[in-house]
Amino acid sequence: MNWLDLVALAPILVLLLGSTAILMVGAWWQARRPLLLSGAVVALAAALCAGFFPPPVLEVAAMYGAGPYARFFTVLWSAVAAVTLLLSLRYGEERAFPGGEYTSLVLFAAAGMALLSSATSLIGLFLGLESFTLALYILIAFHKQGVEGAEAGLKYLVLGAVATGFLAFGIALIYTASGTFHLPEAVAPLAAGAQMRPVALLGWAMLLVAVGFKVSLVPFHLWTPDVYQGAPAPVTGLLATGSKGAVFAALVTLFAGMPAGGELAPILAVLAAVTLLVGTLAALPQQNVKRMLAYSSVVHMGYVLIGLLAGGPAGRSAVVFYLVAYAAVTIGAFGVIASLADGDGEPQDYADFRGLGYRHPFRAGALAVFLFSLAGIPPTAGFIGKFGIFYAAIQAGYLWLALLGVLASLISLVYYLRPVIVLFMAEEEAPVRHPGSAEEHAALLVCLVAALILGILPGPLLDLIGAVIP
Amino acid sequence: MIELATFPLLTLLLALPLAGALACLLFAGRPAACRAAALVATLATFAVAAGLFLADGRGSGWLRFEDHAWIGRFGIRYTLGLDGLSLLMVLLTAFLLVLSVLVSWPEQKHVPLHFALLLVMESGILGVFLALDLVLFYLFWELMLIPMFFLIGIWGHGRRLYAAVKFFLFTLAGSLLMLLAILGLYLQHGEQTGVYTFALAALRATQLSGSLELWLYAAFLLAFAVKVPLVPVHTWLPDAHTEAPTAGSVILAGLLLKTGVYGLLRFGFPLFPKAAAASLPLLAGLALLGIFYAAWIAYVQADAKRLVAYSSVAHLGFVVLGLAAWNVTAVEGSILQMVNHGVTTGALFAMIGMIDARARTRQLAGLGGLWARVPVLSGFFFFFCLASLGLPGLNNFAGEILILLGTFRTQPLWGALAMGGVVFAAAYTLRLVQGTLWGEPKGEEPWPDLTVREGLILVPLAVMVLWLGLYPAPFLAPLHDPVRLLLQGGLP
Numbered sequence: 001m002n003w004l005d006l007v008a009l010a011p012i013l014v015l016l017l018g019s020t021a022i023l024m025v026g027a028w029w030q031a032r033r034p035l036l037l038s039g040a041v042v043a044l045a046a047a048l049c050a051g052f053f054p055p056p057v058l059e060v061a062a063m064y065g066a067g068p069y070a071r072f073f074t075v076l077w078s079a080v081a082a083v084t085l086l087l088s089l090r091y092g093e094e095r096a097f098p099g100g101e102y103t104s105l106v107l108f109a110a111a112g113m114a115l116l117s118s119a120t121s122l123i124g125l126f127l128g129l130e131s132f133t134l135a136l137y138i139l140i141a142f143h144k145q146g147v148e149g150a151e152a153g154l155k156y157l158v159l160g161a162v163a164t165g166f167l168a169f170g171i172a173l174i175y176t177a178s179g180t181f182h183l184p185e186a187v188a189p190l191a192a193g194a195q196m197r198p199v200a201l202l203g204w205a206m207l208l209v210a211v212g213f214k215v216s217l218v219p220f221h222l223w224t225p226d227v228y229q230g231a232p233a234p235v236t237g238l239l240a241t242g243s244k245g246a247v248f249a250a251l252v253t254l255f256a257g258m259p260a261g262g263e264l265a266p267i268l269a270v271l272a273a274v275t276l277l278v279g280t281l282a283a284l285p286q287q288n289v290k291r292m293l294a295y296s297s298v299v300h301m302g303y304v305l306i307g308l309l310a311g312g313p314a315g316r317s318a319v320v321f322y323l324v325a326y327a328a329v330t331i332g333a334f335g336v337i338a339s340l341a342d343g344d345g346e347p348q349d350y351a352d353f354r355g356l357g358y359r360h361p362f363r364a365g366a367l368a369v370f371l372f373s374l375a376g377i378p379p380t381a382g383f384i385g386k387f388g389i390f391y392a393a394i395q396a397g398y399l400w401l402a403l404l405g406v407l408a409s410l411i412s413l414v415y416y417l418r419p420v421i422v423l424f425m426a427e428e429e430a431p432v433r434h435p436g437s438a439e440e441h442a443a444l445l446v447c448l449v450a451a452l453i454l455g456i457l458p459g460p461l462l463d464l465i466g467a468v469i470p
Numbered sequence: 471m472i473e474l475a476t477f478p479l480l481t482l483l484l485a486l487p488l489a490g491a492l493a494c495l496l497f498a499g500r501p502a503a504c505r506a507a508a509l510v511a512t513l514a515t516f517a518v519a520a521g522l523f524l525a526d527g528r529g530s531g532w533l534r535f536e537d538h539a540w541i542g543r544f545g546i547r548y549t550l551g552l553d554g555l556s557l558l559m560v561l562l563t564a565f566l567l568v569l570s571v572l573v574s575w576p577e578q579k580h581v582p583l584h585f586a587l588l589l590v591m592e593s594g595i596l597g598v599f600l601a602l603d604l605v606l607f608y609l610f611w612e613l614m615l616i617p618m619f620f621l622i623g624i625w626g627h628g629r630r631l632y633a634a635v636k637f638f639l640f641t642l643a644g645s646l647l648m649l650l651a652i653l654g655l656y657l658q659h660g661e662q663t664g665v666y667t668f669a670l671a672a673l674r675a676t677q678l679s680g681s682l683e684l685w686l687y688a689a690f691l692l693a694f695a696v697k698v699p700l701v702p703v704h705t706w707l708p709d710a711h712t713e714a715p716t717a718g719s720v721i722l723a724g725l726l727l728k729t730g731v732y733g734l735l736r737f738g739f740p741l742f743p744k745a746a747a748a749s750l751p752l753l754a755g756l757a758l759l760g761i762f763y764a765a766w767i768a769y770v771q772a773d774a775k776r777l778v779a780y781s782s783v784a785h786l787g788f789v790v791l792g793l794a795a796w797n798v799t800a801v802e803g804s805i806l807q808m809v810n811h812g813v814t815t816g817a818l819f820a821m822i823g824m825i826d827a828r829a830r831t832r833q834l835a836g837l838g839g840l841w842a843r844v845p846v847l848s849g850f851f852f853f854f855c856l857a858s859l860g861l862p863g864l865n866n867f868a869g870e871i872l873i874l875l876g877t878f879r880t881q882p883l884w885g886a887l888a889m890g891g892v893v894f895a896a897a898y899t900l901r902l903v904q905g906t907l908w909g910e911p912k913g914e915e916p917w918p919d920l921t922v923r924e925g926l927i928l929v930p931l932a933v934m935v936l937w938l939g940l941y942p943a944p945f946l947a948p949l950h951d952p953v954r955l956l957l958q959g960g961l962p
Contacts, residue, residue, distance in 0.1 A: 358580060377616065378609045394653050406646045413642060421631055425623040462543040
């Protein structure tokens with residue numbers, strides 16, 4: 001690694017050095033608010049650096065890309081980290097989170113996500129994945145007084161360790177078959193007639209299992225609702241958007257070199273179908289918003305998988321757009337929950353939201369928009385996202401997956417409408433919640449504007465994505 | 471001076487209600503200001519629509535056309551077009567929305583949101599009648615769904631949540647399949663020509679194999695049949711109409727149902743001419759089934775609002791029958807009948823709301839003797855009932871006679887059967903009159919007769935009933951050109 005490589009990694013270095021500095025400062029000066037705010041500033045600085053500071057080389061140490069695609073996701077995850085920190089300001093205050101550690105971990109997680117998204121080798125992929133997963137183990141259980149947080153953290157830890165095992169073993173097998181960690185060369189032994197093909201297939205299958213755990217595809221999704229429910233709401237937002245999105249961002253690079261029509265395609269298709277169906281049916285009876293959103297995230301990852309499977313420029317750009325739209329909307333939805341939380345806890349049961357549409361109109365309205373976006377109703381970002389996925393699926397000949405996606409969308413409306421009904425149409429009213437701080441309103445406004453702009457004028461982002469995808 | 475010929479009047483039509491909705495949300499603390507803003511916005515929209523009607527009503531081809539790039543990557547464009555067919559629907563929308571605002575005037579619950587939703591819905595409906603890009607059309611199609619869901623769910627009666635969700639799910643089920651069909655057509659067209667576009671005019675040239683055309687058309691037909699509604703996908707309608715607040719019922723019956731028929735005329739038939747031609751007997755069969763089945767069910771209803779709701783299914787059966795007959799007279803009659811039905815059924819729903827406000831019941835068993843207690847209101851109600859059952863000289867007669875004449879010309883059997891439907895319509899309508907107006911008064915306390923606000927709602931409707939009944943020519947004039955083109959398999 002030379003000087004140019006370091007310069008190319010500048011945005012990630014900003015995140016990491018900022019994270020370390022805030023951790024150090026936090027040890028001596030335990031002022032929560034300035035620490036979290038400076039964390040948000042660091043994240044925004046990293047985003048600006050990634051956006052406006054062109055890299056001198058396009059690949060670093062044959063492990064990480066520094067090109068437009070990597071930079072795109074660095075901007076995205078930095079922005080997600082900044083929003084998460086804004087949403088944690090009051091939330092962390094009321095739960096006496098140690099500011100230095102919390103900020104540092106969020107920034108560290110963002111750096112890990114950015115690295116994972118830009119991975120161009122299997123080693124890079126492993127390192128990126130593990131670095132943000134480590135941060136998340138701690139963040140999920142960050143609320144020390146909460147019993148559910150500890151349970152969630154432990155669940156994530158145990159299953160995460162299993163996934164890591166699969167991932168490491170899978171990578172070892174792939175390396176055995178191909179002799180390289182680098183992508184896309186490592187995919188070569190999957191081609192028909194290649195030597196060591198069975199070994200490579202086994203390796204890829206194990207890698208897929210690990211990925212399945214991380215992005216909670218059925219049948220590896222069972223940890224999701226408990227972890228979502230137990231983790232602090234801002235952390236759940238980060239977990240739902242960043243950790244899953246970054247894995248898919250890396251998969252796009254991975255699949256870009258995949259030979260078409262291999263054995264993996266039918267397996268992935270079945271995985272996507274089962275994920276859609278099981279996630280949808282499991283979300284239906286939920287009475288807890290966070291658990292419902294957990295199953296909904298399972299379903300959304302099914303949609304993303306369809307896009308990935310469809311492949312081609314259309315499929316890849318559909319995946320990336322979907323990830324951006326999903327990030328904006330999901331972090332907004334968990335942000336609303338965080339901003340309604342007070343010292344007594346988060347509103348989670350549907351009953352806690354009764355009639356809030358008229359007591360807290362901005363946040364309830366925003367939550368309704370986010371839910372409609374998750375359901376894919378125009379004119380929101382979610383509609384354009386699903387539109388792209390269905391388009392790619394039909395183009396690639398997966399009409400049956402598109403039909404299944406439509407069916408899942410239709411059923412999903414039932415569980416997305418239930419919170420909306422509770423918010424605006426309930427007879428009784430739940431107690432007034434916290435009025436929310438200015439920072440929370442600002443962060444939610446950003447998500448709301450993103451959800452609507454990406455639905456009404458998605459053109460510029462679509463063009464940008466078309467230019468950066470590998 | 472702004473050049474009127476190039477001024478984007480169609481965009482203005484869509485923007486005015488949205489601006490009004492925004493004003494309502496900004497004035498959220500002052501209900502009176504919200505009402506005023508809503509009235510001003512709907513009146514301004516109506517003024518633009520009426521201006522277009524007076525200026526362009528006798529033109530041919532596209533009277534107005536706007537086309538801009540929108541989402542370049544998918545080839546989606548912002549294309550709006552106004553021809554005679556759209557013009558009539560736009561005029562009806564703008565007219566009924568002014569009255570809906572007046573109908574909702576006394577609403578006390580969450581006033582800003584109520585009027586904002588009415589106005590957003592107006593934009594959505596107008597967009598449906600103007601859009602010529604399939605994705606843009608789909609966007610407006612869904613946009614009118616969400617406000618109606620909230621209107622039913624928040625301001626509705628008894629089983630409002632059930633009705634609201636059912637309405638949403640039924641409509642979305644159809645429209646999602648339509649979305650897939652739109653994508654399928656888009657890809658097919660792109661593969662053939664290399665041009666990926668959602669423009670209606672371009673997609674019509676797509677070469678489709680017989681079975682593909684049939685599947686795509688079936689998806690479109692399902693989406694539109696749910697909205698019309700055709701039996702057997704009509705079951706959302708009685709619930710939604712009955713539980714909706716009065717303004718919601720007026721808009722549902724007066725406008726949303728028309729978007730289904732309009733969709734068939736504008737998109738379904740021209741995009742898939744062969745499949746559409748093959749489906750005409752099926753449409754006629756379903757329409758006739760609807761006429762009789764809905765009339766029969768309407769006859770036994772105990773709730774006045776539900777009775778009128780079922781009567782809508784029967785009336786829309788006539789409209790679809792006219793389309794299925796597929797000749798100039800019948801199709802023009804169908805389109806005219808859409809306007810007629812919007813006016814009369816809108817009036818009936820508004821009046822049932824007025825009766826409900828006084829009697830606090832809509833059950834026929836609890837009503838009766840209104841003529842003795844509120845004579846002016848009863849007079850209007852009787853008048854609109856007569857219009858609804860097709861009394862000659864009033865509006866519904868004009869539409870029905872055109873439909874029947876046209877149908878007899880090509881399909882005498884269908885026409886003869888439909889004649890029987892007219893008798894059925896008389897039966898349930900007279901039962902409505904009998905149950906509400908005649909008989910012994912059911913109470914003693916004095917009721918106020920027609921108020922000024924109610925008069926402002928009913929007089930324009932009554933004028934329209936007479937005008938459309940006695941001299942429909944100005945409203946048929948814009949239709950001649952579009953219907954001729956439609957029957958030739960084309961559009962402007």
